[in-house]
Amino acid sequence: MASIVMERVYYRYRGQAGWALEDVSLSLPWGRILVAGGTGSGKTTLLRVASGAAARIYGGVVRGKITLGGKAVLVPQNFDAFILMPTPRLELIYVMENIGFSPKEIDERLQDISESLGISALLDRRVATLSAGERQRVAIASALAMSPDILMLDEPLAYVDPQTASKVLDAVASLGVKAVIVAEHRLHILRRWATHLVYMEKGRVKYTGPMRKAQDLPLSMAIQLMDPGEAARVAEARGCLG
Amino acid sequence: MSLRLEDVWARILQGVSLEVDGGVVAILGPNGSGKTTLLRVIAGLLKPERGRVEAPSRVGASWQNPYFSFHKQSVTEELEEMVGSRERALDVLKSYGLGELAGRSPFTLSMGQARLLSILLAALWGPELVVVDEPTSGLGPRERGMVSRLISSLTSTILIATHDLDFALEVSDRVIVLDKGRIVLDNPSPEVFYRDDLYKLGFPRPLAVEIGRAAGRVVRSVSC
Amino acid sequence: MYPARARLHPYTGILLAAWGTASTYTGCLVPSLLVGLGLLYHAGVLRRLLPLYAWVVVPVTLAVGLGGGPGEGLRAGAGLLALVSILSASMLLLDPLEAAYSLARLGLPLMAGLVLALVLRSSEYMGYAVYEARAGLYGRGLRGIRLLLSLPGPLVVHAFNLSSMLGEALYFKYPGRGRSWYHRPRPGMLDYLVALLAAISSIACYMGHFSIL
Numbered sequence: 292m293a294s295i296v297m298e299r300v301y302y303r304y305r306g307q308a309g310w311a312l313e314d315v316s317l318s319l320p321w322g323r324i325l326v327a328g329g330t331g332s333g334k335t336t337l338l339r340v341a342s343g344a345a346a347r348i349y350g351g352v353v354r355g356k357i358t359l360g361g362k363a364v365l366v367p368q369n370f371d372a373f374i375l376m377p378t379p380r381l382e383l384i385y386v387m388e389n390i391g392f393s394p395k396e397i398d399e400r401l402q403d404i405s406e407s408l409g410i411s412a413l414l415d416r417r418v419a420t421l422s423a424g425e426r427q428r429v430a431i432a433s434a435l436a437m438s439p440d441i442l443m444l445d446e447p448l449a450y451v452d453p454q455t456a457s458k459v460l461d462a463v464a465s466l467g468v469k470a471v472i473v474a475e476h477r478l479h480i481l482r483r484w485a486t487h488l489v490y491m492e493k494g495r496v497k498y499t500g501p502m503r504k505a506q507d508l509p510l511s512m513a514i515q516l517m518d519p520g521e522a523a524r525v526a527e528a529r530g531c532l533g
Numbered sequence: 534m535s536l537r538l539e540d541v542w543a544r545i546l547q548g549v550s551l552e553v554d555g556g557v558v559a560i561l562g563p564n565g566s567g568k569t570t571l572l573r574v575i576a577g578l579l580k581p582e583r584g585r586v587e588a589p590s591r592v593g594a595s596w597q598n599p600y601f602s603f604h605k606q607s608v609t610e611e612l613e614e615m616v617g618s619r620e621r622a623l624d625v626l627k628s629y630g631l632g633e634l635a636g637r638s639p640f641t642l643s644m645g646q647a648r649l650l651s652i653l654l655a656a657l658w659g660p661e662l663v664v665v666d667e668p669t670s671g672l673g674p675r676e677r678g679m680v681s682r683l684i685s686s687l688t689s690t691i692l693i694a695t696h697d698l699d700f701a702l703e704v705s706d707r708v709i710v711l712d713k714g715r716i717v718l719d720n721p722s723p724e725v726f727y728r729d730d731l732y733k734l735g736f737p738r739p740l741a742v743e744i745g746r747a748a749g750r751v752v753r754s755v756s757c
Numbered sequence: 758m759y760p761a762r763a764r765l766h767p768y769t770g771i772l773l774a775a776w777g778t779a780s781t782y783t784g785c786l787v788p789s790l791l792v793g794l795g796l797l798y799h800a801g802v803l804r805r806l807l808p809l810y811a812w813v814v815v816p817v818t819l820a821v822g823l824g825g826g827p828g829e830g831l832r833a834g835a836g837l838l839a840l841v842s843i844l845s846a847s848m849l850l851l852d853p854l855e856a857a858y859s860l861a862r863l864g865l866p867l868m869a870g871l872v873l874a875l876v877l878r879s880s881e882y883m884g885y886a887v888y889e890a891r892a893g894l895y896g897r898g899l900r901g902i903r904l905l906l907s908l909p910g911p912l913v914v915h916a917f918n919l920s921s922m923l924g925e926a927l928y929f930k931y932p933g934r935g936r937s938w939y940h941r942p943r944p945g946m947l948d949y950l951v952a953l954l955a956a957i958s959s960i961a962c963y964m965g966h967f968s969i970l
Contacts, residue, residue, distance in 0.1 A: 329673030330645055348924045364929050368671065371885075372922030375930060377877045381854055384939045385874070388854070391935040419881035423597075424564030437929065449670040450597070452563045452696035454735035476673050477699070479740045510757040511674055515740060522740075523747035526755055532744065533703075533754035578892050594896025601886070601893035604910030615897065640914045651893070658898035 293360055294441050294470035295319045295341050300355035302340045307351070310494055311336040317489060317499040319470065321360070323460075325481050325502070326474045327512065328491035334474040337491065338365050338443045341472075361440025361469065368445040370430035379405070379421075379429045380414040386436045400436060407462040408432045423450045431459060441470040453480050460484060479515035534589055534661040534690050536575065541584035544570050547714040548584070553662075553690060559701035559722065560694045562711035563734055568694035569597070571711065572664040575692065593660035593689070597667045599651035603639035608650060611639055615657040625653065629683060645676025649683055656687050664692045669700045678756060699739040702726045703754040710734070723753050763800045765850040767859035769948040776955050777843030780962065786832075786839050788958030792951065793842030799947075800850055806842075814838045853877060855942040867932040879919065886915045 295317075302312040312333050326334050339345035342365040346353045367373055376382040383404065387397045405411045408428045413421060418429060427450060434442055442463060448456045463471055475481055478488075488505050490498040490512065498507055505516055510529065514522045526532050536553040545567040562568050573579040574586060576594045595602060605611045608631075612622035626632050631649065634642065639650060648668060656663050668680050681704050684691060695701055701708060701722070708725045710718035712734055718725065725731055726742050745752030765773070777789040797803040814834050822830020857870030890911040894904050 329675055330643055330671075332673070344925055344928045347928055348921065365925075367922065367925055369922055371882060372919060373926045375871075375878055375923075375926055376853065376874050377881065381852075381874070385854060385871075386930055388937050388939055389930060389932050389935075391937045393937060394939050397937075397939050417881065418878065419885060422565045434929075446671060450667070453737050455564050479743075480737055511755075514744075514755065514757055519743040519747035523744045526744055526757060527748060529757055531755055531757035532741075532748070532752045533756065573892070576892070576896060578895060591898070592896075593898070594892065596889060596892055596896065598889055598893075600914065601890045601911045602897055603914075604894065604907040640911075654897040660898070664896075 293318045294321045295360065296358040297341065298356040300340065300357060302336060302345055303352045305350035312340055313494045315496050317496055320487055321469045322486045323484055324470065324472045324487040324489065325485035326472060326489045326491065327476055327478055329476055332491040333494040334491055335445050338445055338472065338474055342443055359441065363441040363443060364434045364437050364439040365443040366430050366434045366445065368449060370427050373430045374418050374426065374433060377417055378415055379410055379418065382429065382433050383436045386433055390437060404432050404435050404466065407466055408459065424455050427451050428459060435466050439468060441472065442468045443472045445474045447473060448475055448480065478512055482516050536662060537587040539585040541574060541581045541586060543574050543579055543581040545714040546570050549716055551716065555690050556706035557684060557691045557704055558707045558709060559705035560692060560709050560711060561696065561698065561701055563696065566711040567714040568711055569666055572666055572692065572694050576664050589661040591660040593655035593658065593663040595651040595655040595665045597670065599647040600640060602651040602654055606638060608637050608639050609635045611650065611654060615654055644671040645673065648672060648680055652683055656689060660689060662690045663687065666694045668693060669695065669697045698736050699741065702739050702741055723751055727751060763850055763947060764852055766942050766944045766948045767851055767856040769944065769951055770847040770851045773951060774844055774847040778840065780959065781836055781839045785962035786835050788962065789843045790835065790839040792954055793839060793846045796846040796850055797842060802849060806845065810838060810841055813841060855940060858938050858941060871932060886912055
């Protein structure tokens with residue numbers, strides 16, 4: 292049983308000539324998945340297409356078959372625009388109302404989610420007065436309130452320090468999400484967190500499989516997955532240490 | 534150029550004193566430690582509630598969202614405003630390998646290209662000091678390399694606020710660590726990255742440090 | 758809840774806005790001025806809003822005053838102040854989700870009810886954009902009038918991008934049929950008080966008191 296299966300998927304944004312995703316076939320397990328690759332590699336597009344948001348919002352052409360093993364929610368890199376309500380409490384209540392939770396369930400989940408993400412004290416502050424790290428946690432809380440099976444985070448480390456991000460990722464795991472998919476290019480920061488790796492280049496998937504067995508990666512990526520001793524030997528031999 | 538802060542209190546900052554007279558200074562700290570607030574004070578955008586600030590009158594700045602630094606139709610026009618003539622603007626673009634962006638609207642650039650342009654705009658109007666807030670957020674490995682080369686090529690004093698230790702190790706001459714609005718560490722780079730006290734705040738070790746420790750020498754960057 | 762200290766029933770809010778507008782236009786300024794400013798003070802937002810109001814009210818007072826004499830100017834200024842304060846009070850003292858519920862009960866589409874919440878959030882987000890754009894342009898040496906003239910560029914682009922980002926958020930958060938309602942608004946003391954004040958002052962106005970005209 293897989294969380295996401297894509298078979299020969301192509302996607303092109305409206306008004307663009309080239310494919311942003313090209314011949315993507317993969318089967319992602321449940322668990323912690325890292326999607327890596329440089330800018331323009333198609334990481335963000337992969338998440339948009341897999342969650343179903345791409346064609347609905349950006350138009351364009353989707354080809355191929357996508358099967359989701361459960362409900363997927365994507366928190367975009369610009370998490371500010373993901374928060375629709377003026378305060379965190381209203382935001383969480385609003386999304387839970389949309390799903391049809393009863394007031395009692397809303398109260399319980401509101402407490403659980405805000406405690407796990409450390410935003411209990413912020414619930415009645417105006418979102419505009421919160422720091423970037425706090426707003427990101429509110430955005431993730433809002434995604435979690437929708438009780439997704441698959442949570443996708445696009446570059447969650449871009450505006451947040453690694454220690455805050457790893458606390459958030461731990462909290463997410465404790466809240467019953469079955470698959471967490473993170474797009475990020477700095478492999479070495481998440482190499483112990485992730486169990487599965489997808490590596491992309493120019494809209495194509497170059498590797499998909501267990502983190503530990505990753506192969507055929509460019510050296511700049513592969514070196515981040517090695518243990519330091521081996522990495523030092525390889526890097527020294529290739530003369531890439533400055 | 535001289536920058537002096539004496540017992541500065543502003544928003545989250547709690548009595549920051551600091552002297553900088555050149556080089557590339559990295560300001561590190563977790564989210565909410567006051568990095569951006571400190572840069573805002575230095576750039577003259579935020580008046581401290583208490584304390585003294587002696588900063589140059591011309592301070593260039595590139596903030597977290599680079600697209601807010603743009604207001605013209607094309608990349609060339611943006612640079613032309615800074616350097617005076619179209620020819621010089623095109624020369625600058627070419628010398629940083631950005632020649633093909635000349636006619637593009639700045640608002641359609643990728644995050645990395647926009648970051649490079651906004652740092653150039655901050656640095657090219659003749660400021661004595663340039664502050665750069667989170668220069669690597671949202672950038673891929675290739676673009677990080679370009680930003681680090683750009684920063685090393687500038688002659689003015691540079692202050693960088695970042696939580697990206699890999700990047701700070703690569704470009705900085707000095708490291709200042711902020712935590713909860715106070716300076717908790719101020720040391721020359723790269724030595725400080727090979728000491729344990731830098732990692733008390735929970736930052737993971739940069740790749741270059743892990744490799745450097747295994748190789749038994751000081752490594753500042755890994756580019757394969 | 759939001760706002761923290763005070764809250765009006767959505768229907769009170771709608772009726773208050775209508776009453777305030779009507780009584781301002783008929784020249785019965787003092788009651789709507791007092792109720793509007795009083796409510797904003799009670800909600801604890803008056804001090805933040807006053808400078809904003811000054812930007813609107815002072816130029817109008819001066820312009821009308823120069824044309825038609827000081828009395829005319831003051832009347833125009835006071836009328837405008839009454840209008841903006843009563844309208845912002847009737848909007849800011851609503852809980853956006855309660856407002857959505859009440860409007861849905863009146864038969865409007867769900868999205869229409871949520872517009873108030875989206876407007877509140879987007880306007881705060883635009884406020885942030887203004888600050889960031891000012892900082893960005895200041896950082897490349899633009900000052901004074903040149904900075905002001907350059908501001909619209911980045912802001913228009915930001916507003917445009919914001920709409921596609923909102924689209925992405927709404928794809929996951931669009932209000933559907935299976936929606937539940939967490940709180941159903943009930944009228945409280947403040948609603949009765951506002952209704953009472955409006956009724957009394959309307960009668961007083963009718964009998965000729967309070968009117969500036």
